[in-house]
Amino acid sequence: MMKENEIKTPFYIVYEDRLRANLELISRVARQAxxxxxxxxxxxxxxxxxxxxxxxxxxxxxxxxxxxxxxxxxxxxxxxxxxxxxxxxxxxxxxxxxxxxxxxxxxxxxxxxxxxxxxxxxxxxxxxxxxxxxxxxxxxxxxxxxxxxxxxxxxxxxxxxxxxxxxxxxxxxxxxxxxxxxxxxxxxxxxxxxxxxxxxxxxxxxxxxxxxxxxxxxxxxxxxxxxxxxxxxxxxxxxxxxxxxWRTGDLITSVVDVVENQGVKTAIVDVSFACHMPDTLEMPYKPAITEALAEPDPSMPTYRLGGNSCLSGDYVGDWSFVRPLQAGDRLRLEDMNHYTTVKTTMFNGISHPSIVLCRASGECEVLREFTYQDYRMS
The missing domain is CATH 3.20.20.10 (Alanine racemase)
Known part of the structure; x- marks a missing residue:
């Protein structure tokens, strides 16, 4: 067992207390109806x-x-x-x-x-x-x-x-x-x-x-x-x-580089929208990021987020932050525990994020880490 900030990115994290809250609400509706x-x-x-x-x-x-x-x-x-x-x-x-x-x-x-x-x-x-x-x-x-x-x-x-x-x-x-x-x-x-x-x-x-x-x-x-x-x-x-x-888990990722081309700054992260969040491209939609402002603000440091694959369209954006992003910054992509892990691929051989369960006590358990064998056998 460990604390969330001790776990290496990237990883999906599921929170037991949030899951139980949903289960209790659903059970209550079933009884009442x-x-x-x-x-x-x-x-x-x-x-x-x-x-x-x-x-x-x-x-x-x-x-x-x-x-x-x-x-x-x-x-x-x-x-x-x-x-x-x-x-x-x-x-x-x-x-x-x-x-x-x-x-x-x-x-x-x-x-x-x-x-x-x-x-x-x-x-x-x-x-x-x-x-x-x-x-x-x-x-x-x-x-x-x-x-x-x-x-x-x-x-x-x-x-x-x-x-x-x-x-x-x-x-x-x-x-x-x-x-x-x-x-x-x-x-x-x-x-x-x-x-x-x-x-x-x-x-x-x-x-x-x-x-x-x-x-x-x-x-x-x-x-x-x-x-x-x-x-x-x-x-x-x-x-x-x-x-x-719904809203029982997130995807924790880290910035690995920041690049700029024709005035567009892209923060490249250690996950992929195409591989790990395909619904963001299918729907499409832009997930909330805890560390970002609610809406883009051109007066603040603003970035497109790019996935770490070779697919040109593996990006979503834009987000603004209170300070410039740099390599090593952690970002929390919110509500990534439904229609995410069930749709992941290993396109480009990119490994899946680990899967973590955070108990109601705050202690976290790594349920699964993925290896080369998972890619090879897929």
């Missing part, structure tokens, strides 16, 4: 933190066999599976390891319904539907765009619910609020309401960012309780990813 809230590994799969999460009785959703196995072996969880397309080689393992399984199309359901029936009720099958209600501003994360490959639209549904299906699953949010859910839910009920009396459950997918500061959890509870009052036969499931680990 009488719903089941499960964790999506696509946002975070740091299994060394699962002993903390297990204390809150959290189950999981899986979109691959690797996620399914991780959920069962490390989280000891009930698994709700969804995959855009199952194959004859994978369907058996999904069915054997899941309590719930969602099919993306009517064709997939028809192809594998006999496999489900052979499990004699051990897994509950559902269908992903698409309410075509778009509330997401960034297209790459929007499953409700025209021509989406996700889910069955209402015009493609038969008059009668296909026999054997027990649930519906829709996913239309991304870091969204409860008012977005309310809009999507209205579209869902309008388009698919006639089938709901025949179902056992509805999975409202992910994107419910209930742990973000200012999120109206009371309104969320009201929306969910209202839906359950209208459909008392249904179990309601939510599967957020980011909400569990």
């Amino acid at each position: 009488d719903v089941k809230i499960i964790m999506a590994f696509k946002a975070n799969a740091l299994w060394r933190t699962f002993p903390i999460i297990r204390e809150y009785g959290v189950d999981a959703t899986a979109s691959s066999l690797n996620e399914l196995r991780l959920a069962r072996e490390e989280l000891h969880a009930e698994v709700h599976s969804y995959c855009p397309a199952y194959t004859p080689d994978t369907i058996g393992e999904y069915l054997d390891g899941s309590t719930h399984i969602t099919f993306n199309s009517l064709g997939q359901w028809e192809r594998f319904r006999s496999e489900v029936a052979a499990r004699n009720g051990k897994v509950s099958p559902g269908l992903r539907v698409n309410p075509q209600c778009s509330v997401i501003g960034t297209d790459i994360y929007n499953p409700a765009l025209p021509g989406s490959r996700f889910g069955v639209t209402s015009d493609m549904m038969p008059e009668e619910l296909p026999q054997g299906l027990e649930g519906f699953h829709f996913h239309a949010l991304c870091e969204s609020d409860s008012h977005d859910l309310e809009r999507v839910l209205a579209a869902f009920e309008e388009q698919f309401g006639r089938y709901l009396p025949s179902l056992k459950w509805v999975n409202m997918g992910g994107g419910h960012l209930m742990t973000r500061a200012g999120y109206d959890t009371a309104h969320l509870v009201s929306v969910l309780r209202g839906f359950k009052a209208r459909h008392p036969n249904l179990e309601v499931i939510l599967e957020p990813g980011s909400a569990f680990t």
Whole structure:
């Protein structure tokens, strides 16, 4: 065990007290709304933190066999599976390891319904539907765009619910609020309401960012309780990813050089946006830096931040600081514990940052360091 300032950069750090605060809020919402809230590994799969999460009785959703196995072996969880397309080689393992399984199309359901029936009720099958209600501003994360490959639209549904299906699953949010859910839910009920009396459950997918500061959890509870009052036969499931680990960890990096070209100063750091924070380039967005001013100020020392790879576009900026940056300065890139470690690459052979867990006591434990063998075997 050591203190945070004793650990060599770069490293991701997860804070136990912040993680527990999120888990407690999510658990409280689940109790008040009488719903089941499960964790999506696509946002975070740091299994060394699962002993903390297990204390809150959290189950999981899986979109691959690797996620399914991780959920069962490390989280000891009930698994709700969804995959855009199952194959004859994978369907058996999904069915054997899941309590719930969602099919993306009517064709997939028809192809594998006999496999489900052979499990004699051990897994509950559902269908992903698409309410075509778009509330997401960034297209790459929007499953409700025209021509989406996700889910069955209402015009493609038969008059009668296909026999054997027990649930519906829709996913239309991304870091969204409860008012977005309310809009999507209205579209869902309008388009698919006639089938709901025949179902056992509805999975409202992910994107419910209930742990973000200012999120109206009371309104969320009201929306969910209202839906359950209208459909008392249904179990309601939510599967957020980011909400569990929102603002629970940071990425600590050091400046290794400062270069200037045509009036632009770039502080090169010992991490890479492309390798270690790909969402900053995909969305794109600029992460907050604790040591920087909230907004760029041309009157102050101002820098673009450049990653330590050979990709020309491996940079984000600009940030202003109260004093000039120099090699050796540490910077804290905030909120880097969701959609970061799950998306890292070793492009250029650049090693991943270490992974650190900071206990509530303030003592820190290095959970993982990466070596040449990790690159070689990848």
